[in-house]
Amino acid sequence: xxxxxxxxxxxxxxxxxxxxxxxxxxxxxxxxxxxxxxxxxxxxxxxxxxxxxxxxxxxxxxxxxxxxxxxxxxxxxxxxxxxxxxxxxxxxxxxxxxxxxxxxxxxxxxxxxxxxxxxxxxxxxxxxxxxxxxxxxxxxxxxxxxxxxxxxxxxxxxxxxxxxxxxxxxxxxxxxxxxxxxxxxxxxxxxxxxxxxxxxxxxxxxxxxxxxxxxxxxxxxxxxxxxxxxxxxxxxxxxxxxxxxxxxxxxxxxxxxxxxxxxxxxxxxxxxxxxxxxxxxxxxxxxxxxxxxxxxxxxxxxxxxxxxxxxxxxxxxxxxxxxxxxxxxxxxxxxxxxxxxxxxxxxxxxxxxxxxxxxxxxxxxxx
Amino acid sequence: xxxxxxxxxxxxxxxxxxxxxxxxxxxxxxxxxxxxxxxxxxxxxxxxxxxxxxxxxxxxxxxxxxxxxxxxxxxxxxxxxxxxxxxxxxxxxxxxxxxxxxxxxxxxxxxxxxxxxxxxxxxxxxxxxxxxxxxxxxxxxxxxxxxxxxxxxxxxxxxxxxxxxxxxxxxxxxxxxxxxxxxxxxxxxxxxxxxxxxxxxxxxxxxxxxxxxxxxxxxxxxxxxxxxxxxxxxxxxxxxxxxxxxxxxxxxxxxxxxxxxxxxxxxxxxxxxxxxxxxxxxxxxxxxxxxxxxxxxxxxxxxxxxxxxxxxxxxxxxxxxxxxxx
Numbered sequence: 001x002x003x004x005x006x007x008x009x010x011x012x013x014x015x016x017x018x019x020x021x022x023x024x025x026x027x028x029x030x031x032x033x034x035x036x037x038x039x040x041x042x043x044x045x046x047x048x049x050x051x052x053x054x055x056x057x058x059x060x061x062x063x064x065x066x067x068x069x070x071x072x073x074x075x076x077x078x079x080x081x082x083x084x085x086x087x088x089x090x091x092x093x094x095x096x097x098x099x100x101x102x103x104x105x106x107x108x109x110x111x112x113x114x115x116x117x118x119x120x121x122x123x124x125x126x127x128x129x130x131x132x133x134x135x136x137x138x139x140x141x142x143x144x145x146x147x148x149x150x151x152x153x154x155x156x157x158x159x160x161x162x163x164x165x166x167x168x169x170x171x172x173x174x175x176x177x178x179x180x181x182x183x184x185x186x187x188x189x190x191x192x193x194x195x196x197x198x199x200x201x202x203x204x205x206x207x208x209x210x211x212x213x214x215x216x217x218x219x220x221x222x223x224x225x226x227x228x229x230x231x232x233x234x235x236x237x238x239x240x241x242x243x244x245x246x247x248x249x250x251x252x253x254x255x256x257x258x259x260x261x262x263x264x265x266x267x268x269x270x271x272x273x274x275x276x277x278x279x280x281x282x283x284x285x286x287x288x289x290x291x292x293x294x295x296x297x298x299x300x301x302x303x304x305x306x307x308x309x310x311x312x313x314x315x316x317x318x319x320x321x322x323x324x325x326x327x328x329x330x331x332x333x334x335x336x337x338x339x340x341x342x343x344x345x346x347x348x349x350x351x352x353x354x355x356x357x358x359x360x361x362x363x364x365x366x367x
Numbered sequence: 368x369x370x371x372x373x374x375x376x377x378x379x380x381x382x383x384x385x386x387x388x389x390x391x392x393x394x395x396x397x398x399x400x401x402x403x404x405x406x407x408x409x410x411x412x413x414x415x416x417x418x419x420x421x422x423x424x425x426x427x428x429x430x431x432x433x434x435x436x437x438x439x440x441x442x443x444x445x446x447x448x449x450x451x452x453x454x455x456x457x458x459x460x461x462x463x464x465x466x467x468x469x470x471x472x473x474x475x476x477x478x479x480x481x482x483x484x485x486x487x488x489x490x491x492x493x494x495x496x497x498x499x500x501x502x503x504x505x506x507x508x509x510x511x512x513x514x515x516x517x518x519x520x521x522x523x524x525x526x527x528x529x530x531x532x533x534x535x536x537x538x539x540x541x542x543x544x545x546x547x548x549x550x551x552x553x554x555x556x557x558x559x560x561x562x563x564x565x566x567x568x569x570x571x572x573x574x575x576x577x578x579x580x581x582x583x584x585x586x587x588x589x590x591x592x593x594x595x596x597x598x599x600x601x602x603x604x605x606x607x608x609x610x611x612x613x614x615x616x617x618x619x620x621x622x623x624x625x626x627x628x629x630x631x632x633x634x635x636x637x638x639x640x641x642x643x644x645x646x647x648x649x650x651x652x653x654x655x656x657x658x659x660x661x662x663x664x665x666x667x668x669x670x671x672x673x674x675x676x677x678x679x680x681x682x683x684x685x686x687x688x689x690x691x692x693x
Contacts, residue, residue, distance in 0.1 A: 086440065119473035125440070128471050132463045138432025139464065145433060146440040149392070149418050156436070168456075172429035179424055334470045335509050337477065337532040340561050342608035 007213045009206075012233050013223035017281045019289025028235075029228040032296030038079050038227055039287050039297075040305060042071040045095040046284065047309040048104050049258075051317060052111065056262040060321065064111045069225070069257030071095045072283035073189050074159070076230030077250075080238050081157055087126040088140035088158035090133075092189070096159065100126055104316035105323070114326055115334075134164035137173030137186060144182035144247070155183040155241040163194025165208050174215045174249065183241035185234065186212075186249045189224065191256035196269040212249035224252030225283040228290070257282065328354035371551045374544040376518035377407045377483070379553055380525035381445065385415045387555065388443060391529060394421040395430055395447030395483075404449055405485060405544055431457035431482060435464050438480040438534075445529060448484040451538065452495035457482070458503075465534040466509030480534045481525075486514070487579050487629050489542040489676055491669040497541075498666060499630035501577075504536045505607035505639075511535040511560060512606040514578040518549040520604060523558030530557060540579035561605045563613040569599035572686055573617040575640060576627040577603040580677060584627045587682035596690065606636055611643045618644060622653035623689040627677050632660040654692035657685040 014025055021029075028034040049068055055061035067074065074095025078087065087093075087100055094107050101122030110117025110129065118128035130136035140158035147154040164170055165188055177184040188208050192199045205211065212219030220237075222229045230252055237248035255278040259266045266275070291297035332339055332347040339347065371379060384391045393408060399422035402409030412420035423430050427448055434444040448454045461482070469477045488497030505512045513528055513535055515521035521539065528535035566581070567588055576584040581602055588598040599617050603609070618624045624644060626637040637658040644656050659677045667675050 088436075115471055115473050118471055119475045124475060127439070127476065132459060135432060135460060135464060138429045138460065139436035139439070141429070142433030142436025142438075142444075143440040144436070146437045146442045149442070168426075169428055169432060169459075172424075172426040173432060175424055175426070176429045176433050330473070334472075334474045336469070336511075340608035342561070342611065 007210070009209045009219055009221055011221045011223070012229045013226050014228040014232065015226045015286055015290055017225070017286055019286045019293065021290070025228065026232045028231065030294065032291065032294055035287065035291060036296065038075050038231065039284070039291060041075045041079070041099050042095065042227065042284050042287065043305055044309045044312060045071045045075065045098055047313045048094065048098070048107070048316075051313045052108065053262060055108070055317065061108065061111050062113050063261050063263045065092045065261045066258035067092050067095050069278070069282050070189055070191055070254045072227040072230050072287070073187065073224045073252040073254060075099055076227045077157060077185070077187050077234040080231055080234040081155070084125070085155045085157060085238075086140070086143050087123065088136040088143070088156060089127065089129055090136065090159050090161060090164065091129040091131050092161070093159045097123070097126070102126070104313060105319040108316065108320035109323060112320065114323065115330070116323075116326060134160050134167030134169040136160065137170050138176070140186070141173040141177040141180070141182055141184055144177055144184040145180050148180065148182050153242045155185060155238050157185045157187065157238075159187045159189055161194060162188065162190040162192065162199050162202050162208060163197065164188070165211055166202055171211070171215070174212065174217060174247065177247040178215045178217045181244060181246040184247040185237045185241060186247065187234070188249060188251045189254060190251050191254050193256045193260070193266075193270070195260045195264060207251060209249060209251035217247050217249055219249040219251065221251045221253060224254035225281050225286060227283055227287045255281065368550045368552045370548040371518045372545045372548050373515065373518045373521045373539070374405050374407050376522040376551050377525060377539060378409060378411070379551065380522045380529075381408060382411060382414070383553060383555055384526060384529045385411060385419060390441060390443045391445065392419050392421065392437060392442050393445045393447065394423050394434060396423060396425055396449050398422060398447050403447065405541070407483070407539075408447070427453050427456040428460065431460040431465070434480050434482070435460055435468070435478055438478045439468060439476045443479050443529060445481040445483060448482060450496045450498070451484040451486040451500050452498040454484055454500060461504070461510065461534070461536070462507050466507050469533065470509060477532055478534045479532050481528045481537050482534070483537045483539060485541040485544070486538040487540045487542055488666055488672045489579065491672070492541070494668060497672065499628070499661065501538055501606050502630055502635045505636060509534070510607065512538065513560060513604065514538040514540065514606060515604065516540065516543065516578055516581040516602050518551050520558060520564070520602070522551050523556060524560065524604060526555065527557035527560045531560060535560075538578065542579040543582070546582065561608050561610060563610045564602040564604055565599065565613065565617070566602050567598065567600040569597035569621065571597045571621055572623040572625065572689060573599045573601060573614070573621045574625050574627060574682070574686070575601045575603060575614055577606060578629070580627045580629050583677060583679050583682060586679045587686065590679060590683050591686055596686070598686070603636075609636075609639065609643070611640075611647070614640060614643065615648045618648050619651040622651055622693065624652070625657045625659060625682065625685045625689060627659045627682055629661050629676055631663045632658060633663050635660055654689035657689055659685045
């Protein structure tokens with residue numbers, strides 16, 4: 001017998017949970033001008049998240065999926081992307097979307113039941129939220145192929161969860177991208193829970209990063225609550241992708257501090273004491289402590305940031321709540337580039353029976 | 368002008384579009400070096416390169432899934448699913464993504480994708496190689512479903528499908544691939560989508576069909592003509608969106624309609640056409656609408672498939688029934 005192949009999975013972490021550097025840091029991690037925008041984006045994500053849940057609880061938003069505790073992953077990865085890259089998110093990655101230029105009011109429109117929420121004013125190439133699990137890995141692999149075929153220095157970045165790593169779409173997309181050496185970064189936000197199913201019941205593998213090995217792809221595990229580690233690994237992976245080095249899978253280990261969605265009650269299946277324990281690893285405190293150690297942050301700046309984020313979120317909520325209702329005809333207008341003749345009669349029927357307040361109220365609870 | 372069979376016409380249309388538009392990309396299993404198991408893509412990888420005629424790994428979900436990403440990012444992918452019986456793993460991507468991307472983003476992103484797949488029985492193929500999935504696909508809002516019935520229409524409709532800004536399911540009747548030859552000019556002229564083609568004019572009866580069944584349907588029309596019955600034959604060609612106007616106009620003149628399809632009867636497109644006649648053409652009907660279809664059984668293996676497929680005899684019998692009723 002002989003060993004024909006051998007593999008390792010690295011775990012990357014630069015800051016410990018208290019924000020202490022565990023060793024030499026990458027350049028950007030000592031530069032407040034680079035770190036503060038990312039801290040701000042994480043803070044804004046959390047402010048938005050809290051407001052969205054409050055809106056849902058008061059009947060002004062539909063079901064919403066919180067990203068509480070996972071902010072460093074979306075922010076760290078999206079901050080390493082270029083505008084011309086393309087994002088393929090799951091439905092829990094508004095941290096990444098906000099960095100990409102998706103507006104909070106757009107996100108609220110989406111969760112409030114309005115397709116216009118996915119007609120991003122910026123980030124025009126980014127895919128909308130993907131609700132069917134894992135399918136976006138294939139879309140991202142195809143996009144990456146298009147970039148490579150045209151010789152463009154662009155990358156596709158997709159996010160999925162630990163549950164998504166059990167889907168065939170994940171393996172198939174990963175495999176295609178590997179064969180094609182396509183410029184793709186797959187970020188697996190392992191928040192330990194697929195609704196109620198824990199990581200241990202999802203896969204028998206020691207890591208999820210090692211699933212890359214079967215496809216001949218580099219897999220790396222990173223502390224997903226360490227912004228520095230996430231950003232560093234994403235930068236390297238994207239540089240490799242643009243240089244023709246093919247795809248990378250990053251497993252970002254984190255913890256879902258909130259419910260699966262506002263329609264879920266996680267206390268039915270997990271111990272609140274364990275969740276409480278996980279709060280000591282959350283990403284904002286860690287990065288804030290690091291910024292304080294750099295002499296770049298303090299209570300005044302924190303208060304100013306809190307005020308600024310609250311104002312930004314409140315202004316977005318105003319914009320969302322004052323959005324005119326969608327027109328009845330909108331159901332038909334974007335189904336095809338041109339409405340087929342066969343559908344004109346159905347559109348006319350819908351218009352004939354349209355209520356005066358077409359499109360209903362923003363939000364409307366559906367779960 | 369060359370005399371081509373249907374699969375050669377498909378090849379000609381693909382070559383024309385690859386040459387015309389560098390955004391056009393083909394992907395699928397065995398389509399490159401091998402030229403496809405039916406040779407629909409023969410010679411195209413040699414001519415246009417492995418970057419544009421892509422032999423993919425063996426995974427139907429990702430063939431369609433990656434094609435969606437390509438389409439949204441500016442390519443014009445034409446994906447081949449080797450047999451429509453293997454299309455089912457890709458249904459999630461077709462229904463949840465390809466058909467909805469434009470609507471979900473209010474037109475910001477779109478999916479100009481063609482999925483080509485051989486369909487139908489009658490070629491003594493192994494299990495799962497003789498499916499007729501058109502009604503399943505036609506039920507999906509946002510998908511176009513097209514099925515050619517001759518080499519010339521395969522060429523013209525495939526050009527139209529590739530140039531269309533939205534996803535098109537292009538179902539190629541396997542039994543027709545090499546059934547007959549016809550003159551096909553490589554003139555780059557697309558045929559219109561979303562309309563039926565009237566293959567034969569008549570005044571007593573309208574036969575409505577598509578794909579390979581038009582072969583039997585036309586033979587039935589010949590048999591009826593020998594008995595002095597004047598039969599109109601309509602090739603639906605685009606099954607969704609359905610051109611009901613042409614069918615209604617025809618039946619308004621003939622008063623009788625027989626719909627012929629190979630797919631199973633219940634909730635098939637024959638039911639949709641019959642419902643349309645009941646909705647909008649009832650008062651012009653002289654006899655109940657008849658359907659001659661595959662049965663609501665599993666598509667049998669080759670030894671029984673000819674008993675499953677609608678025959679000329681069954682079509683003529685249904686036609687006589689409408690003639691006797693009035």
